[in-house]
Amino acid sequence: MKSNRFLKKGYTTGSCAAAAAKAAVMTVLNDEIVITTQITLPKGESISIDITDTQIDGDSVTCTVKKYSGDDPDITNGILVCATVRKNSGGIKIDGGVGVGRVTRNGLDQPVGNAAINSVPRQMIRNSINEICGDYDGGFDVIISVPNGEEIAKKTFNSRLGIEGGISILGTSGIVEPMSEKALLDTIFLELNTRKSAGDSIAVLVPGNYGEDFAKKTFGIKNTVQCSNYIGDAIDYASDLGFSDILIISHMGKLVKLGSGIMNTHSKYADGRMETLALCAALAGVENFADILDCVTTDEAYEIIRDTKTIDILMKRIDKYLKHRSDVNIGAIMFLNKQGIIGKTADVDGILERI
Incomplete structure (x- = not known):
């Protein structure tokens, strides 16, 4: 509306x-x-x-x-x-x-x-x-x-x-789908509120269809809420509504931005995917970390860092920014379409046990 x-x-x-x-x-x-x-x-x-x-x-x-x-x-x-x-x-x-x-x-x-x-x-x-x-x-x-x-x-x-x-x-x-920002935010809040009213205690957030399909096929989770690019707002809504836990399931292309504290992942606000990955790769000791800056997609960049500690460092950064955003127990799962799960934050396994 x-x-x-x-x-x-x-x-x-x-x-x-x-x-x-x-x-x-x-x-x-x-x-x-x-x-x-x-x-x-x-x-x-x-x-x-x-x-x-x-x-x-x-x-x-x-x-x-x-x-x-x-x-x-x-x-x-x-x-x-x-x-x-x-x-x-x-x-x-x-x-x-x-x-x-x-x-x-x-x-x-x-x-x-x-x-x-x-x-x-x-x-x-x-x-x-x-x-x-x-x-x-x-x-x-x-x-x-x-x-x-x-x-x-x-x-x-x-x-x-x-x-x-x-x-x-x-x-x-x-x-x-009509992408009026206010209308979309209202829809996210309404869907979260509906899930809370139905008795869900854990809010499972996915940016879009890829995350929704992955959650169903991998974990059997059906009650997901699509939050589009508004990950930060969705976290705020879920926290305010009193969910005990928040779980974010996202393709690497979106979730990597959270490693630099970017909570609205639309490209018109910020990108930073390759810069974030290059930083984490440099911290992991990847010698050719600068090559990441020339990559077009995160799938392409992943081939440079797949056998390194880069993803571990990235997930710790994501965990830090998520916990800074909310006092609710919160975790994130990052996946690629071909490789499946490539990263999890510290509290994910415990949240999955409670779903």
Whole structure:
């Protein structure tokens, strides 16, 4: 809620790409222009997305979706996401065209050289196409493009991350949640209050979907509260509400910032990931600690420090800042998607025993 009205959700560039691709395939197979198409999101919900334009050029069809970001202040709101589709002898082959970036550095979701179309959107595109193939036993070439994507990318961090030539096609849930700061903070407080009222004594905080999924799969914890970038505020709320313990479960990319006392992890406020890791590596005696400053992602940086005492030093720093923030018993678990748990603060094992 904001100003006594509900904020509207939108849909991700990944959802736009999946809807455009599905509509194009429907036109290729049925020779009918599609006005609206329905896609299934990663968690099973279905949404309908309008197709703003369809172009037929010989044996290929291009469908276009105009991205809608709801009430989220998203730089990609209103952009056109296009999918050009043609039949092939077998398999769904996905690539990027004009305005979709290319990966130029290791450590990102896609290998070097691939179009910056992340794994979840790629699977959404495949699933959406497979839903309608029927008796057709061939495949499709799918090219995703964004006409003004290269210009939009100049206003993002893509070039710093190692993505050149356009935007990324993103989304883990398919939905863009409205990110009004006050609305999001109110939601975090409300969810924590609901969990406390339901009898939970331990607040389990996760920044987003990665942390939520990791908590479920690794520890069987279902009652997590997503705190986005507002880790410090969520700690304050949980402390004020009287939780006996607070446990934070987070990917390294977010949690490492706490090692420098950064409690709002949004990049517009502060980054410091590589600087924090480089400091801890230097304290651990890593000779090439300065190489960390040139890394794009924490996954990449981890390869430099994985067999050293760097993470131990980092977790002690995180523990210090967490305990400075709250008098409640508090701990943090840090993980990477491939390696699993790579670090824990001192009180984590005791908290896990009580969950």
